[in-house]
Amino acid sequence: MKEDELIQRLTAGAPANKRLRLGPGDDCAVLDCDAPGLWELFKTDAVVEGVHFEPDADPGLVGRKALARCLSDIAAMGGTPSAALVTLGLPSPPDTARLEALYRGLYALAREYEVAVAGGETVAGAGRLFLSVAALGFVEKERCVLRRGARPGDALFVTGELGGSIAGKHLTFEPRVREARWLTNRFALHAMMDLSDGLASDLPRLLRASGVGAELFAEALPLSRAAKVRFRSGATRKRPLEAALTDGEDYELLFAVASKDAVPLLDAWKEAFPETRLSCIGKITSGGGMTIRERKSVRRMELNGYDHLTQS
Ligand SMILES: [Mg+2]
Known part of the structure; x- marks a missing residue:
C-alpha cells in the first residue's frame, strides 16, 4: 500500500472538535486558539536513523533537520513558528556525546527562528535513534495559505x-x-x-x-x-x-x-x-x-x- 493510501485509511474518522479548523491532509493542522485574527498551526515530524539520515551523518545536522522539517511545513502555511517539543528515541547503549551534538544542532536552529524548545520525552530501548518534533506556530487568518485554492490559469x-x-x-x-x-x-x-x-x-x-x-x-x-x-x-x-x-x-x-x-x-x-x-x-x-x-x-x-x- 502507498503511504498516501495508508494515511487516508488511518485518518478517516479522526476525532475533531470545535477548535479544529483544518485536520489531516495539509502541511499543518489549523486550530482556533481564541487569539483575535490568528490561527494556530500544529505539526509533527520525525527523523529516523537509516531512513532520513545515515548512521554516520553529522549528529548536529540530524538534530537541525528534525526541527527544520517542521519549520518548513509551518512556512508552507505562511506561518511563524513559536514552540517545539522533542521526543528522542534512544538506541542502547546511548552515545552521550552524539546526543549532545544532536541537541546542539537542534537548539541552534531553534534560536535562529526564535522557537522555544518547551519540553519533550525520551524513549529508551528504541533500537535505532529517532527524533520526533512537534511544533506550534501561528499565522494571521488572512495570510494562511492551504493546499486547496489553486485556480485554472494560475x-x-x-x-x-x-x-x-x-x-x-x-x-x-x-x-x-x-x-x-x-x-x-x-x-x-x-x-x-x-x-x-x-x-x-x-x-x-x-x-x-x-x-x-x-x-x-x-x-x-x-x-x-x-x-x-x-x-x-x-x-x-x-x-x-x-x-x-x-x-x-x-x-x-x-x-x-x-x-x-x-x-x-x-x-x-x-x-x-x-x-x-x-x-x-x-x-x-x-x-x-x-x-x-x-x-x-x-x-x-x-x-x-x-x-x-x-x-x-
Ligand atoms: Mg509539507
Missing part, C-alpha cells in the same frame, strides 16, 4: 533548486520561513505547500486538494547543480530532470498565484532574495492530472517521487 512557482538533495542539502536546507512570510505579506497566494517527497509526488497532492490539473514546462524546472554533478559522475542514472521531479527532500516552496501577479512577483523577489532562485514552472489547468511539456512534445507524467513505504 502561475505555478517553486523556490530554490530541485533534485540531488542526497548530496547534502537534505541535512542543511534552510526552511523557507522568511520567504513565505514575505510572499504572504505582498501577494495573495492561492495555494502553497513545501516539497518533501519530490515535485512528481507533491504537486498531485496540491492539485487533488484544489480540484485542478497542471502543465509543467520541463525547461523551466530549476535543476540543481548537485543533480547534474551526480548524473555526470555516474553516482546516479537519473537525468537531472528526473531527479528534480522524483528525488525528494528539496524543502522548497511550491505555490500558485494569479497569472497577473507572476511578473511583479518575480521582479520583487529578485530585489528581496537575490541569492535564491524563484522559477515559474508551469500553470494550473482545469483538467485533472499533470502533464509535462518538453519542447514540442507533451507527455503525461508517470514518474513517482520518493515514497517512504515503497522504497524499503
Whole structure:
C-alpha cells in the first residue's frame, strides 16, 4: 500500500472538535486558539536513523533537520513558528556525546527562528535513534495559505533548486520561513505547500486538494547543480530532470498565484532574495492530472517521487 493510501485509511474518522479548523491532509493542522485574527498551526515530524539520515551523518545536522522539517511545513502555511517539543528515541547503549551534538544542532536552529524548545520525552530501548518534533506556530487568518485554492490559469512557482538533495542539502536546507512570510505579506497566494517527497509526488497532492490539473514546462524546472554533478559522475542514472521531479527532500516552496501577479512577483523577489532562485514552472489547468511539456512534445507524467513505504 502507498503511504498516501495508508494515511487516508488511518485518518478517516479522526476525532475533531470545535477548535479544529483544518485536520489531516495539509502541511499543518489549523486550530482556533481564541487569539483575535490568528490561527494556530500544529505539526509533527520525525527523523529516523537509516531512513532520513545515515548512521554516520553529522549528529548536529540530524538534530537541525528534525526541527527544520517542521519549520518548513509551518512556512508552507505562511506561518511563524513559536514552540517545539522533542521526543528522542534512544538506541542502547546511548552515545552521550552524539546526543549532545544532536541537541546542539537542534537548539541552534531553534534560536535562529526564535522557537522555544518547551519540553519533550525520551524513549529508551528504541533500537535505532529517532527524533520526533512537534511544533506550534501561528499565522494571521488572512495570510494562511492551504493546499486547496489553486485556480485554472494560475502561475505555478517553486523556490530554490530541485533534485540531488542526497548530496547534502537534505541535512542543511534552510526552511523557507522568511520567504513565505514575505510572499504572504505582498501577494495573495492561492495555494502553497513545501516539497518533501519530490515535485512528481507533491504537486498531485496540491492539485487533488484544489480540484485542478497542471502543465509543467520541463525547461523551466530549476535543476540543481548537485543533480547534474551526480548524473555526470555516474553516482546516479537519473537525468537531472528526473531527479528534480522524483528525488525528494528539496524543502522548497511550491505555490500558485494569479497569472497577473507572476511578473511583479518575480521582479520583487529578485530585489528581496537575490541569492535564491524563484522559477515559474508551469500553470494550473482545469483538467485533472499533470502533464509535462518538453519542447514540442507533451507527455503525461508517470514518474513517482520518493515514497517512504515503497522504497524499503
Ligand atoms: Mg509539507
